[in-house]
Amino acid sequence: MTEIRIPPDLWEDEREGVIVSWLYLDGAVVEPGKVLVELAVEKAQMELVAPAAGRLTILAAADAIVTRGQVIGRIE
Amino acid sequence: MCESIALAIDRPAVPRAAAAELAIERDRFDALAQAPERLRLWEPEPALIATVAEAGRPGFAQAAARSQARGVPVSVRPSGGGAVCLGPGSLVVSHFYRSPRNDIDGSYRQFARLLTEAVATLDVTLREQHVMGAYCDGRFDLAWQERKVGGIAQRRRWREGVAHVWIHAVLAVEAASLRYPEAVGEFYADLGSPRIADPRCTTTLSHCLPAQSRGGDLMSRLGDAIVQVFTSNRPSPPRSAS
Numbered sequence: 001m002t003e004i005r006i007p008p009d010l011w012e013d014e015r016e017g018v019i020v021s022w023l024y025l026d027g028a029v030v031e032p033g034k035v036l037v038e039l040a041v042e043k044a045q046m047e048l049v050a051p052a053a054g055r056l057t058i059l060a061a062a063d064a065i066v067t068r069g070q071v072i073g074r075i076e
Numbered sequence: 077m078c079e080s081i082a083l084a085i086d087r088p089a090v091p092r093a094a095a096a097e098l099a100i101e102r103d104r105f106d107a108l109a110q111a112p113e114r115l116r117l118w119e120p121e122p123a124l125i126a127t128v129a130e131a132g133r134p135g136f137a138q139a140a141a142r143s144q145a146r147g148v149p150v151s152v153r154p155s156g157g158g159a160v161c162l163g164p165g166s167l168v169v170s171h172f173y174r175s176p177r178n179d180i181d182g183s184y185r186q187f188a189r190l191l192t193e194a195v196a197t198l199d200v201t202l203r204e205q206h207v208m209g210a211y212c213d214g215r216f217d218l219a220w221q222e223r224k225v226g227g228i229a230q231r232r233r234w235r236e237g238v239a240h241v242w243i244h245a246v247l248a249v250e251a252a253s254l255r256y257p258e259a260v261g262e263f264y265a266d267l268g269s270p271r272i273a274d275p276r277c278t279t280t281l282s283h284c285l286p287a288q289s290r291g292g293d294l295m296s297r298l299g300d301a302i303v304q305v306f307t308s309n310r311p312s313p314p315r316s317a318s
Binding site for chain 2: 041042
């Protein structure tokens, strides 16, 4: 099982971000390196790519408020 | 600053359609894995650039059509924040690079510092400041006497331990750009958005210039200064083993 985690050093303080959209549905099979999710904080929009191959479980849906270091999904 | 040594510079001589330029810039961003660091400066034709989040709101198509009918076509950009309106008299500055650090705030500070240095050569001192109430306001607004002259946003991709960064700014240079925040306000009203874009919170670089710095083509002088500052802030090339 591989966690999809917002990098803990992506921003510097306790600001909150938001999940803009997932590019795959919950339960989809994903490939490593594919863009999985977009999130936004402080006028920056970021893509996170799949760290591994497998079936995606979404733990923080679109529009969810998130913090740095938070696990937002997993791949099994 | 960045891992690459070469700096490619794109600087079209005539105003460009924002939608076409944004398409080019998306391609530049997608090609960053194999491409050199790049700086782009362009003066846009009139356009309102909304965010992906705004484009997903109900009523976006109708609000965009109304803006188009007012002579301001709407495009969508993949960075964060809120809508901006631009056109002749404003300058878009985009910087594309790879970095081993995935640090949003560091990228903002570096970009803001370089732009501030460039503007300082025109005898205008800008500071990073959140200008509440201005269009697309944020912590890294570039302000003169509490009023916004420019704003910065970015798009990032983290891939295999390398951050791909597309960071861009819109600078209000000539007086013509003073009227653009009103177009953002009209767009938000049509969209039913609670966001505001108070024109009183903005100014232009031409307004900030001291008397001794006026004259000449301000847009060209600013562009030259930005290229000079970004070019001179290059990382040192690696020393060869001998």
